[in-house]
Amino acid sequence: MNIRQSISLIDLQARMSLKSEASRLYLSYLWWVFEPLLFVGVFYVVFQFLLARGQENFVLFLMCGKIPYLWFSKSITMASNSLLMNKGLIAAANLPKIIFPYISIQEVLYKQWIVFLVLFIVATYYGSYPDPIWFWLIPLVITNYVFLLCLSLIAAMLVTYVQDFRILINMGLLFLMFASGIFWDIHDIQSEYWRNFVMTANPLAFIIDAYRLIIIDNVLYDTQHLFCLFIIFSTGTLIAHKLFAKLNYSLTRQVLQS
Amino acid sequence: MTIILSAKNVGLEFKIREGLFKSFRHQALQDISFEVARGETFGVIGKNGSGKSSLLQVLAGLLAPTSGRLELPEGPIKRSLLTLGLGFRADLSGADNVILSLILQGFSKQRAHSMLSEIQEFADIGEYFNKPVRTYSAGMRARVGFATGVCSEVDVLLIDEVLSVGDAQFKQRAERTMLDRISGQQTVILVSQSPAQIRDLCDRALWIHDSSIKEIGEPGHVSRAYVKHFELDAPTNSI
Numbered sequence: 001m002n003i004r005q006s007i008s009l010i011d012l013q014a015r016m017s018l019k020s021e022a023s024r025l026y027l028s029y030l031w032w033v034f035e036p037l038l039f040v041g042v043f044y045v046v047f048q049f050l051l052a053r054g055q056e057n058f059v060l061f062l063m064c065g066k067i068p069y070l071w072f073s074k075s076i077t078m079a080s081n082s083l084l085m086n087k088g089l090i091a092a093a094n095l096p097k098i099i100f101p102y103i104s105i106q107e108v109l110y111k112q113w114i115v116f117l118v119l120f121i122v123a124t125y126y127g128s129y130p131d132p133i134w135f136w137l138i139p140l141v142i143t144n145y146v147f148l149l150c151l152s153l154i155a156a157m158l159v160t161y162v163q164d165f166r167i168l169i170n171m172g173l174l175f176l177m178f179a180s181g182i183f184w185d186i187h188d189i190q191s192e193y194w195r196n197f198v199m200t201a202n203p204l205a206f207i208i209d210a211y212r213l214i215i216i217d218n219v220l221y222d223t224q225h226l227f228c229l230f231i232i233f234s235t236g237t238l239i240a241h242k243l244f245a246k247l248n249y250s251l252t253r254q255v256l257q258s
Numbered sequence: 259m260t261i262i263l264s265a266k267n268v269g270l271e272f273k274i275r276e277g278l279f280k281s282f283r284h285q286a287l288q289d290i291s292f293e294v295a296r297g298e299t300f301g302v303i304g305k306n307g308s309g310k311s312s313l314l315q316v317l318a319g320l321l322a323p324t325s326g327r328l329e330l331p332e333g334p335i336k337r338s339l340l341t342l343g344l345g346f347r348a349d350l351s352g353a354d355n356v357i358l359s360l361i362l363q364g365f366s367k368q369r370a371h372s373m374l375s376e377i378q379e380f381a382d383i384g385e386y387f388n389k390p391v392r393t394y395s396a397g398m399r400a401r402v403g404f405a406t407g408v409c410s411e412v413d414v415l416l417i418d419e420v421l422s423v424g425d426a427q428f429k430q431r432a433e434r435t436m437l438d439r440i441s442g443q444q445t446v447i448l449v450s451q452s453p454a455q456i457r458d459l460c461d462r463a464l465w466i467h468d469s470s471i472k473e474i475g476e477p478g479h480v481s482r483a484y485v486k487h488f489e490l491d492a493p494t495n496s497i
Contacts, residue, residue: 020349
């Protein structure tokens with residue numbers, strides 16, 4: 001199977017999965033819009049209505065953190081189970097195994113654009129209008145994608161070999177939810193050393209902060225830092241591709257024995 | 259006679275883990291050697307757990323042998339394992355599943371769409387073809403799966419005990435198609451537990467027992483040896 005066929009297969013499978021999911025739900029594709037809107041609704045009720053948090057744009061602040069995090073965590077969770085979930089298919093067709101995590105990642109990605117659209121609408125509501133600096137969201141979203149792609153591919157491989165990793169991945173995602181500044185601002189860390197440490201050691205914290213800088217403050221993030229992340233995770237993705245190709249038969253055996 | 263597939267001392271071993279430090283080795287195939295010529299219908303018979311399905315998975319290229327090797331001629335040889343819609347997504351229609359299956363087999367999207375009407379006609383399940391697979395009976399699912407497998411042009415068609423599923427009318431149709439294919443240039447590797455099926459449909463056969471070859475050769479002879487061994491009454495018209 002060549003690259004063109006693989007891309008066409010990944011795209012079609014991801015679309016079919018979304019179609020299949022929509023056919024099971026009464027509200028079908030409408031959930032694509034309702035899900036992010038419900039998130040906003042819940043945040044609004046809890047943080048602005050019940051807790052009366054002073055910050056005027058706290059809902060927007062939360063959404064800028066929660067949306068990239070959900071994209072990241074959904075991709076990793078779905079991709080990590082993707083090979084074991086497709087045992088029937090793996091037992092019947094000789095396919096490059098990397099296709100399966102990619103299908104999960106694309107499936108989440110295809111829903112993501114509408115989530116971002118909702119985010120932009122909410123941003124406008126809070127007075128953050130699109131500015132030329134918003135074009136810097138493009139390299140940010142691409143790096144965000146490459147980052148979750150690299151980790152999802154590694155997670156898919158680890159879980160296929162040792163299913164215990166699934167528990168560790170869930171723990172790791174929970175830890176990242178608290179350690180990436182979703183509900184709080186990274187800049188509230190008083191110590192400069194620890195603030196820099198969190199930003200450097202946790203790419204998700206940097207990415208979330210970068211979304212906030214652009215959307216809320218109309219300020220450009222550290223482009224050099226983003227470029228470094230892009231290079232690191234692109235290299236990681238390439239290595240993961242090589243590993244998947246090398247372990248193709250070994251992964252099949254592992255799935256068939258599971 | 260062109261050899262399309264040749265197994266040389268093929269062995270397959272699984273290491274099955276039971277706990278952190280506990281695992282055991284299972285020898286699924288041991289020292290299997292045979293050749294299949296282009297256009298030949300080659301039968302594989304054996305009881306449950308003898309290694310038939312593992313052999314088919316090695317022949318389909320899904321698993322690499324842990325010892326020995328599988329030799330194929332130069333150039334792309336399209337091998338397809340015929341399943342009865344096992345990988346079908348229940349929430350998608352038969353038509354969508356057929357398109358997916360064909361693309362999984364390596365056909366382009368356009369080619370898959372152009373093959374759809376022939377498959378729909380062969381499956382013969384009426385308007386259900388465009389309804390979700392979850393509304394299908396087991397027989398209907400088998401029909402669509404079988405139709406997808408036989409209508410696609412592959413060099414080697416690997417069939418795993420599929421002719422025993424479905425109603426009488428479908429079985430007849432499946433057998434007719436098999437015979438059409440056999441008389442044509444299609445290479446078929448048929449796995450079955452039915453000695454009559456092996457005897458009637460195959461040019462040559464192999465009996466696999468406890469992961470190794472017990473008999474190989476003329477299908478009548480192999481079927482008789484198999485029946486004698488298990489003291490089975492071979493049904494004369496099982497298809």
